[in-house]
Amino acid sequence: MSGKTLMRGTHVLGEAAIRAGCRAYFGYPITPQNELPEYMASKFAKMDDAVFVQAESEIASINMVIGAAAAGARAMTSSSSPGISLKQEGISYLAAMELPAVIVNMMRGGPGLGNIAPAQGDYFQATRGGGHGDYRVITLAPAYGQEIADMARQAFDLADHYKTPVMILGDGMMGQMMEPVEFPDPVDLATLPRKEWIVNGSKGRASRTILSLWLDPPKEEELNWRLARKYEMISEDIPDQEMYLTDDAEFVIVAYGTAARIAKGAVHRVRESGMKVGLYRPKTLWPYPSKALKGLCEHVREFLVFEMSMGQMVEDVRLAIEGQRKVSFYGRPGGVVSTPEEVAAILSSAYNSKTN
Amino acid sequence: MSLKIIFSGFGGQGVLMMGYVLAVAGMKEDKHVTFLPAYGAEVRGGTANCTVVVSDEEIASPIASSPEFVVAMNYPSMIKYQNMVKSGGTMFLNSDLITEVPAREDINVIKVPANTLAHEMGSDRSLNMVMLGAVREITDIVSGKSISLAIETVLEGKKQKLVDMNQKAVTVGVDFILGSK
Amino acid sequence: MKKIFSRPESLKDNPFHYCPGCGHSIIHRLVSEVIDELGIKDRTIGVPPAGCAVLAYNYFDVDMCEAPHGRAAAVATGMKRILKDRVVFTYQGDGDIAAIGTAETIHAANRGERITAIFVNNAVYGMTGGQMAPTTLVGQESTTTPGGRLPVRDGYPLDLSAMLGLAAGSAYIERTTVSNPKGIMRTKKAIKKAFETQLEDKGFALVEILSPCPTNWKMSPKDAARWVDETMTKIFPLKVIKDVA
Ligand SMILES: Cc1ncc(C[n+]2csc(CCOP(=O)(O)OP(=O)(O)O)c2C)c(N)n1
Ligand code: SF4
Numbered sequence: 001m002s003g004k005t006l007m008r009g010t011h012v013l014g015e016a017a018i019r020a021g022c023r024a025y026f027g028y029p030i031t032p033q034n035e036l037p038e039y040m041a042s043k044f045a046k047m048d049d050a051v052f053v054q055a056e057s058e059i060a061s062i063n064m065v066i067g068a069a070a071a072g073a074r075a076m077t078s079s080s081s082p083g084i085s086l087k088q089e090g091i092s093y094l095a096a097m098e099l100p101a102v103i104v105n106m107m108r109g110g111p112g113l114g115n116i117a118p119a120q121g122d123y124f125q126a127t128r129g130g131g132h133g134d135y136r137v138i139t140l141a142p143a144y145g146q147e148i149a150d151m152a153r154q155a156f157d158l159a160d161h162y163k164t165p166v167m168i169l170g171d172g173m174m175g176q177m178m179e180p181v182e183f184p185d186p187v188d189l190a191t192l193p194r195k196e197w198i199v200n201g202s203k204g205r206a207s208r209t210i211l212s213l214w215l216d217p218p219k220e221e222e223l224n225w226r227l228a229r230k231y232e233m234i235s236e237d238i239p240d241q242e243m244y245l246t247d248d249a250e251f252v253i254v255a256y257g258t259a260a261r262i263a264k265g266a267v268h269r270v271r272e273s274g275m276k277v278g279l280y281r282p283k284t285l286w287p288y289p290s291k292a293l294k295g296l297c298e299h300v301r302e303f304l305v306f307e308m309s310m311g312q313m314v315e316d317v318r319l320a321i322e323g324q325r326k327v328s329f330y331g332r333p334g335g336v337v338s339t340p341e342e343v344a345a346i347l348s349s350a351y352n353s354k355t356n
Numbered sequence: 357m358s359l360k361i362i363f364s365g366f367g368g369q370g371v372l373m374m375g376y377v378l379a380v381a382g383m384k385e386d387k388h389v390t391f392l393p394a395y396g397a398e399v400r401g402g403t404a405n406c407t408v409v410v411s412d413e414e415i416a417s418p419i420a421s422s423p424e425f426v427v428a429m430n431y432p433s434m435i436k437y438q439n440m441v442k443s444g445g446t447m448f449l450n451s452d453l454i455t456e457v458p459a460r461e462d463i464n465v466i467k468v469p470a471n472t473l474a475h476e477m478g479s480d481r482s483l484n485m486v487m488l489g490a491v492r493e494i495t496d497i498v499s500g501k502s503i504s505l506a507i508e509t510v511l512e513g514k515k516q517k518l519v520d521m522n523q524k525a526v527t528v529g530v531d532f533i534l535g536s537k
Numbered sequence: 538m539k540k541i542f543s544r545p546e547s548l549k550d551n552p553f554h555y556c557p558g559c560g561h562s563i564i565h566r567l568v569s570e571v572i573d574e575l576g577i578k579d580r581t582i583g584v585p586p587a588g589c590a591v592l593a594y595n596y597f598d599v600d601m602c603e604a605p606h607g608r609a610a611a612v613a614t615g616m617k618r619i620l621k622d623r624v625v626f627t628y629q630g631d632g633d634i635a636a637i638g639t640a641e642t643i644h645a646a647n648r649g650e651r652i653t654a655i656f657v658n659n660a661v662y663g664m665t666g667g668q669m670a671p672t673t674l675v676g677q678e679s680t681t682t683p684g685g686r687l688p689v690r691d692g693y694p695l696d697l698s699a700m701l702g703l704a705a706g707s708a709y710i711e712r713t714t715v716s717n718p719k720g721i722m723r724t725k726k727a728i729k730k731a732f733e734t735q736l737e738d739k740g741f742a743l744v745e746i747l748s749p750c751p752t753n754w755k756m757s758p759k760d761a762a763r764w765v766d767e768t769m770t771k772i773f774p775l776k777v778i779k780d781v782a
Contacts, residue, residue, distance in 0.1 A: 006380050007392065028637065029665040032395055034680070038668070040683040045690075054669050054681045054691070057607065057637035082606065111604065113587060116395070177418045178376075178391035265416020319534040340416040 004133040004180040012040035016152035017188040024068035024075040026061035030117045031108040031356045058083040061091030069099040072198035076204035078104035092131030096212035100159035104168045106175040109335030117335025118171035123312035127286040139285040141256040145179030159218035242281040249278030255306040266342025290320035303327045358411035365429025370484030375406035381498040381506035382410040389420035420521035482525035489529020545569035549598045563715045567725045580613025581624040584609040589663040598752035610645035615653045619672025626653040632662045635671040635697040642678020646741040649706025653731045654743040657752040671695040672673030698745045702779040708740030710778040714747040714767035
C-alpha cells in the first residue's frame with residue numbers, strides 16, 4: 001500500500017509548505033483559495049513555532065511577509081487574482097530587498113472582480129515582475145496534485161537560495177480538485193543554511209540594514225546590475241519543462257498548468273488518428289524554458305499555443321522560436337474550461353491545414 | 357479505461373462523501389483519480405455536487421461535460437444533469453425522491469430507493485453508501501473490497517460502529533442490485 | 538391606505554439570493570423604502586461592495602457602480618465630488634469596511650465626505666465562507682480562528698463606528714439591528730436620517746446594522762436573531778454614536 005492521500009490542491013500546498021519549513025503565513029480571504037489559509041490556521045494553531053495571521057488586507061499580508069522574511073522565517077502568502085494585484089507593491093520590495101518569500105496565486109477569471117472560475121489571465125503579471133521597477137519573480141506552474149507538493153518544497157528552496165520571491169501560479173480548479181499525493185518528509189529546520197543577512201538584533205555583531213532605497217543613482221544601478229546577474233544565473237539554472245510525445249512530433253501544442261492537462265488529453269485523442277503531435281509543458285514560466293522549446297524546431301513544423309486567456313504565454317513561445325516556425329494560438333478566457341475533445345478538434349484541424 | 361461520474365443532490369445527503377469514498381477506493385487500486393467538488397457561489401441554495409474521474413491513464417480534465425454516469429439524489433439534480441449523460445451511459449436515481457424518469461431513450465436508468473433501504477437497515481443517514489453500493493455493482497469502476505477499505509480510511513479516527521454501518525450500507529446497495537437482476 | 542408588503546419602487550422585482558434569515562434582505566428593503574420616501578430614486582447612486590451583497594445592483598433600482606473590495610468610500614468620494622447635487626451611498630460588509638477598507642473609510646469620514654454608508658455587521662466574512670471578520674467576537678468560531686477568536690492571536694473585535702465618531706468630519710453615526718421588529722423600525726429611521734444628513738450637507742453619515750448570518754454562524758434563523766440580541770449587542774451596543782444635529 002502506497003503512502004498516498006487524496007487531498008485538495010490548496011491543502012496539498014499548505015501541507016507541503018509546512019513540511020518545507022514554512023513557519024509564517026499571512027493572508028486575506030478570497031475565493032477560490034480560502035482552504036489554504038484555513039488549513040494554515042488549523043495546523044499552526046497546534047504548532048508553537050509557527051505564526052498565522054489573517055491580515056486586514058492583501059497589502060498588509062504581503063508586508064507581514066516582508067517582516068517575517070527579514071527576520072529569517074520561511075514565509076508565505078496566498079491569494080487569487082484581485083488580491084495578487086494588491087500584493088504587487090510588496091513583491092517589488094521583496095525583490096529589491098532580496099528577501100526570500102513564497103507567493104501563491106490561484107488564478108480566477110478577470111479582469112476586475114471577474115469570477116471565481118479557473119483562468120490563466122495573470123501570466124504577464126507573474127512573469128514580467130508585476131509591480132514597479134526592474135525585477136523578475138521565479139514562477140512555477142504545477143499541473144498535478146503531486147507537482148503542487150513538489151513545487152511547494154522547491155519554491156522555498158529556490159527563494160532562500162537566490163534570496164528572491166517565488167510565485168506558485170495555479171488556478172481555481174487546481175486548488176479545489178483532489179488528487180492522490182505523497183509528501184516528502186519534513187525538513188529539519190536546523191539543517192537549512194544559516195541566513196547571515198537577517199535582522200534579528202545585532203547582539204555580538206555589527207548592525208545590519210535591509211532596504212530598497214538607493215538615493216544615489218549609481219548605487220541603484222549597482223543593485224539593478226546585481227539583480228540582473230542573479231536573474232541571468234537563475235535563467236541558466238532552473239528552466240524546466242515536460243515534453244510529452246515530442247520525439248517524433250511534427251506538430252506541438254504548448255500549454256501550462258490546467259490547460260496543459262487538457263492539451264495532453266487532446267494529444268492522446270489526436271495521436272489515435274495517426275497524427276504526430278506532442279505536448280510541450282513549461283513547468284517554470286519565468287525563467288521560460290526557451291532553449292528546449294527552440295530545440296524542437298529541428299523536427300517540429302508548427303506550434304499551437306493553448307491558454308485559458310486571450311494569449312499571454314504565446315509571446316514567450318514566439319520569442320523562443322525566433323520566427324523560425326509558425327506559432328498559432330487558441331484561448332478560452334474568463335474562467336471557461338475547455339474539454340480535451342474541443343482542443344483535440346482545434347489541434348487536428350491546425351495539423352491538417354498545414355499538411356494540405 | 358477512464359470513467360467519469362457526477363454525484364449530485366442537496367446538502368446533508370452525503371453527496372460529497374460518496375464521491376470521496378469512490379475516489380479513495382480508486383486510489384487504493386493505484387488508479388489515477390480526481391475529485392472535484394463544486395465550490396463558491398455554485399453551492400449556494402443548499403445543493404451539492406462533485407465529479408469523480410477514475411482512470412488507468414493520466415487524467416486530462418477533472419470536469420465531466422458528458423459523464424458516463426450520473427447519480428441524482430433528488431429531483432432538481434436529475435433535471436440538471438439528465439441531458440449531460442453520455443449516450444449509452446447510466447443515470448442512478450434515488451427513487452424515494454424522484455418519481456419521474458429522464459426524458460431520454462438512449463441512457464440506462466437505475467432506480468434505487470436509497471432512503472427506504474437506509475431506513476430499513478436502521479440508519480437513515482447511510483443513504484449515500486447504499487447508493488454507492490448500487491453504483492459499484494452496476495459500474496464495476498472499483499472493487500467492493502476497495503470501497504470497504506476506502507470507508508475505513510475516510511472514517512479513520514471515527515467510531516468502529518460508524519465504519520461498520522457505512523460498510524453494511526454499501527452491501528445493502530449491492531444486494532438491492534443483485535436482487536433486482 | 539399604505540400597503541405594508543408592497544415592493545418599494547427602488548427595489549427591482551428580482552428574488553433575493555440571500556440565505557433564509559439573512560439580514561441583507563431586510564436592509565435592502567429598508568434602504569429602498571427610504572429612497573422612495575425621500576423621493577431621490579432618480580438622483581441616487583449606490584456603490585455595492587465585494588461581499589454577499591456584491592449583487593446588490595440586481596436589487597436596487599437606482600444607478601450603481603461597483604468598487605474594488607474595501608474601496609467603496611473612495612469610489613463614492615470621487616463620484617460625489619463630481620456630482621454634488623446627487624445622493625451617493627455605499628453598502629458594505631464588516632470585512633469590506635472595517636478590514637481592507639479601514640483607511641478609505643476613516644479618511645472619507647475625516648474629510649467629511651457628503652456620502653452615506655450602510656455598514657452591515659454580521660461578525661463574519663459571509664461571501665468567502667465564514668472566516669474571521671474584524672468584528673468577530675472573542676471566542677466566536679470562524680474557519681480561520683480554530684477554537685474561537687483568541688485575542689492574543691487574533692486581536693479583538695473592532696468598533697469602527699466609535700472610531701469614525703472621533704473623526705471631525707463625521708456628522709451622524711448610529712448602530713442599530715435588524716434582528717427584531719423594533720430594531721428594524723429603528724434601523725429604518727436611522728437610514729433615513731443618514732440620507733438626510735447628506736441632503737442637508739452636514740457631513741459623513743453611517744449606519745452600522747447588526748445583521749444575522751445564519752449560514753456561517755451555523756444557526757437557525759431564529760437562533761441567529763436571538764444571538765444578535767443577546768450576545769452581539771453586548772459588544773456592539775445599539776446607540777447613536779454621533780449626531781452633530
Ligand atoms: C482584493 C480582494 N480581496 C479579497 C476578495 C474576496 N472577498 C470578497 S467579499 C470578501 C469579504 C466579505 O465579507 P464582508 O465584507 O463582511 O461581507 P459579507 O459577505 O459578510 O456580507 C472578500 C474577502 C476580493 N473580492 N478582493
Ligand atoms: S452567507 Fe450570511 S451574509 Fe451571506 S447571504 Fe448567507 S446569511 Fe447572508
